[in-house]
Amino acid sequence: MSNMRKLNTDILYAVASIVMLILLWQSLSIALNKNYFPPFSNVIERFYENILNGIFVKNAISSLTRILVAMLISLASGFAVGILITWFRIGYISNFIKVLVFLSYPIPHITLLPILFYFFYVEWSKIVLISIIIFYPLTLSIIEWSSRFPRDLGDLIYVMGGGRFDLFRYVILPSSLPGILTGVRISFNTAYAVVFIVESLVGSDGLGYLIYNYWHILDYEDMYSAIIMLSILGVSTYLILLYLERKLLKWLY
Numbered sequence: 446m447s448n449m450r451k452l453n454t455d456i457l458y459a460v461a462s463i464v465m466l467i468l469l470w471q472s473l474s475i476a477l478n479k480n481y482f483p484p485f486s487n488v489i490e491r492f493y494e495n496i497l498n499g500i501f502v503k504n505a506i507s508s509l510t511r512i513l514v515a516m517l518i519s520l521a522s523g524f525a526v527g528i529l530i531t532w533f534r535i536g537y538i539s540n541f542i543k544v545l546v547f548l549s550y551p552i553p554h555i556t557l558l559p560i561l562f563y564f565f566y567v568e569w570s571k572i573v574l575i576s577i578i579i580f581y582p583l584t585l586s587i588i589e590w591s592s593r594f595p596r597d598l599g600d601l602i603y604v605m606g607g608g609r610f611d612l613f614r615y616v617i618l619p620s621s622l623p624g625i626l627t628g629v630r631i632s633f634n635t636a637y638a639v640v641f642i643v644e645s646l647v648g649s650d651g652l653g654y655l656i657y658n659y660w661h662i663l664d665y666e667d668m669y670s671a672i673i674m675l676s677i678l679g680v681s682t683y684l685i686l687l688y689l690e691r692k693l694l695k696w697l698y
Contacts, residue, residue, distance in 0.1 A: 483666045492670035500655070501674045508644065508651040509678065512636045515575035519583055519632060522576075527587030527621075528613070543588070550581050555642060562647075571643040578639050579632035586631070590624025591617055626690045630683060637679040652678075 474484040495501045561570035594617045602612045644653025652675045659668035
């Protein structure tokens with residue numbers, strides 16, 4: 446009962462916050478009376494029209510496809526790096542991988558887009574760039590949390606005759622799962638920001654392309670409606686991942 450009451454309270458606060466933001470938007474747009482800040486009522490009307498005519502659905506599918514493919518690539522590579530570091534946690538291999546990850550992390554990876562064109566062409570260069578950028582928060586989260594496993598449980602595995610695989614399966618993976626899932630949520634949020642950049646720089650479809658194109662032709666109502674669509678996708682993804690996290694980590698919630 447207490448959990449249900451808390452959920453209802455959270456929903457109430459969320460709805461109240463959204464209503465307040467809408468009222469503030471509407472009031473400011475009327476007070477400013479500028480083309481670049483149209484009333485929310487006009488924006489939501491255009492949003493509804495673009496949903497009905499299929500423009501947003503088509504371009505949302507394009508953006509989501511790029512994000513999901515990039516996430517699968519980053520998750521597989523980040524998990525592999527984390528396993529290697531954990532498997533060889535004391536030695537040259539582990540130290541070499543760690544140094545390589547930490548040294549390459551501060552590089553402004555968005556600048557790699559022109560280089561990626563030569564290797565992956567236009568479409569795959571966008572996906573690869575997204576996967577490179579979201580690889581780091583995901584991998585760093587895996588590295589950090591996989592090193593925090595309970596040492597006494599690790600010793601117990603070896604005492605009972607287990608090996609490295611048993612240590613990873615029964616101790617390291619369960620203890621690092623909260624950090625991995627948090628890294629996935631952070632990476633998805635980053636991916637939505639990056640997909641806007643890559644689609645606006647080089648694109649013919651996707652919500653990022655629509656936002657840039659509407660801004661370029663000074664169609665502000667469509668621009669804001671496309672931003673709302675991208676925001677809805679981002680928030681929905683975050684809530685879905687949060688729900689799955691609470692289902693998988695019931696002992697924490």
